[in-house]
Amino acid sequence: MRTLSIDDVERLVEPGYFERGVGYCDRGRVTETGRWRDRLVAEVLERDGDGHRVFLDVGERVRATCSCRSIRRTPFCTHAAAVLVAWSRDPRTFRRLSRNPERPAPAPVRSEDPEAVASLRRMLEEIGEAGLSHLGEERVAALRRLWGGLRTSGFRRLAGRVAEFAARPTPEALVDLVFAARGAQRASSEDPRHFGELRSTPPGKPIRELRLLQIHFGENHTADGFRVQSSHFFDLTSGEIFVETLLHPRRRTWDRKRSYADLDLHVREGRVHPGFSPRRLKLIDVVERPLGPEGYSGVVKASTSVTALRDRYGEWRREPLAPRSMEALVRTSGYLVRGGRLFLVDESGDLLPIECEGIPVRRIVRALAPGALHARLVFREGALRAEPLSTVREGGVIPWTGDPLS
Ligand SMILES: [Zn+2]
Numbered sequence: 001m002r003t004l005s006i007d008d009v010e011r012l013v014e015p016g017y018f019e020r021g022v023g024y025c026d027r028g029r030v031t032e033t034g035r036w037r038d039r040l041v042a043e044v045l046e047r048d049g050d051g052h053r054v055f056l057d058v059g060e061r062v063r064a065t066c067s068c069r070s071i072r073r074t075p076f077c078t079h080a081a082a083v084l085v086a087w088s089r090d091p092r093t094f095r096r097l098s099r100n101p102e103r104p105a106p107a108p109v110r111s112e113d114p115e116a117v118a119s120l121r122r123m124l125e126e127i128g129e130a131g132l133s134h135l136g137e138e139r140v141a142a143l144r145r146l147w148g149g150l151r152t153s154g155f156r157r158l159a160g161r162v163a164e165f166a167a168r169p170t171p172e173a174l175v176d177l178v179f180a181a182r183g184a185q186r187a188s189s190e191d192p193r194h195f196g197e198l199r200s201t202p203p204g205k206p207i208r209e210l211r212l213l214q215i216h217f218g219e220n221h222t223a224d225g226f227r228v229q230s231s232h233f234f235d236l237t238s239g240e241i242f243v244e245t246l247l248h249p250r251r252r253t254w255d256r257k258r259s260y261a262d263l264d265l266h267v268r269e270g271r272v273h274p275g276f277s278p279r280r281l282k283l284i285d286v287v288e289r290p291l292g293p294e295g296y297s298g299v300v301k302a303s304t305s306v307t308a309l310r311d312r313y314g315e316w317r318r319e320p321l322a323p324r325s326m327e328a329l330v331r332t333s334g335y336l337v338r339g340g341r342l343f344l345v346d347e348s349g350d351l352l353p354i355e356c357e358g359i360p361v362r363r364i365v366r367a368l369a370p371g372a373l374h375a376r377l378v379f380r381e382g383a384l385r386a387e388p389l390s391t392v393r394e395g396g397v398i399p400w401t402g403d404p405l406s
Pocket residue numbers: 052066067068069070071077078079080
């Protein structure tokens with residue numbers, strides 16, 4: 001029978017599950033450990049005293065079965081991870097069994113009423129279409145009723161998100177809730193492995209005839225363990241910024257989102273998610289052409305002066321549900337360092353402070369080219385400030401943050 005080191009276990013188990021498994025093991029939740037030939041069995045206790053039966057084959061391949069639900073989403077759930085950790089620490093604590101233990105019954109497929117989630121989804125779509133500013137008392141009350149229904153149907157985490165959204169209906173909370181509802185609906189009816197993929201597909205309105213150039217390509221992480229990759233696009237026809245994102249459960253191997261660097265995209269069909277700019281976009285039918293060196297000049301021409309931007313930001317902030325930051329392209333004729341701070345200078349000499357904490361100096365130096373600065377604008381310490389993403393100029397895009405656009 002194979003012995004495993006803690007490093008072996010960490011390699012096998014998805015991050016997050018591994019850390020929780022260690023925690024469970026440390027708190028003595030792995031009980032009734034036994035072994036029979038290449039098999040390990042254990043009962044892993046939850047905080048509420050419920051136990052999950054874990055069954056692990058530790059032969060050539062390591063495989064887990066557990067009576068919990070999350071084992072359908074990952075090869076090793078927290079309970080299996082905890083047993084593997086216990087095994088790696090001291091195999092002697094697993095007593096030899098005289099016969100083959102009984103395999104744990106797989107977790108029942110959710111038997112909740114999927115209609116509760118379906119109504120939630122319909123309501124969220126309506127809210128998305130109408131806009132958050134039209135979220136009346138009546139809808140909030142309906143959401144609260146749904147919260148109760150979801151809780152009694154066993155969708156406890158989703159119910160929690162509904163309550164959060166009803167209390168503080170921000171666009172981010174809405175988007176989050178839409179994805180959570182779609183995921184829950186899918187998990188309750190179909191194969192939950194597509195959860196990550198599903199979250200990458202925004203619902204939305206059909207949109208046609210966009211001409212997009214990618215102006216930023218980057219990656220970040222969400223608090224609930226998803227990896228988010230995004231392309232930010234400038235639409236030459238409307239002057240609007242759009243974003244296409246791909247969400248993945250965080251794990252070691254994963255598909256990278258495609259970058260559209262140096263391509264001229266003619267979108268014949270797509271869908272946009274309702275919400276504040278930059279609106280989320282799903283590309284469906286796109287004609288791609290290579291972009292010549294002068295290709296980005298249209299983006300630079302369409303960028304905004306600092307003064308015009310202050311006005312736009314002022315309007316943005318008057319909308320009660322607008323996010324804290326607004327994405328924009330600011331025309332840049334140069335940069336200036338004053339009092340240890342970096343400022344963008346536009347053609348009329350107006351200054352805009354740039355926040356570049358955490359950005360490597362060599363990236364900053366490369367990106368200090370005249371053109372247009374693609375940035376998130378935030379109001380902080382009494383001033384409008386730019387959190388830079390990239391510089392767009394004739395000849396290409398230079399990233400400040402995110403991935404090189406190659
Ligand atoms: Zn489990």
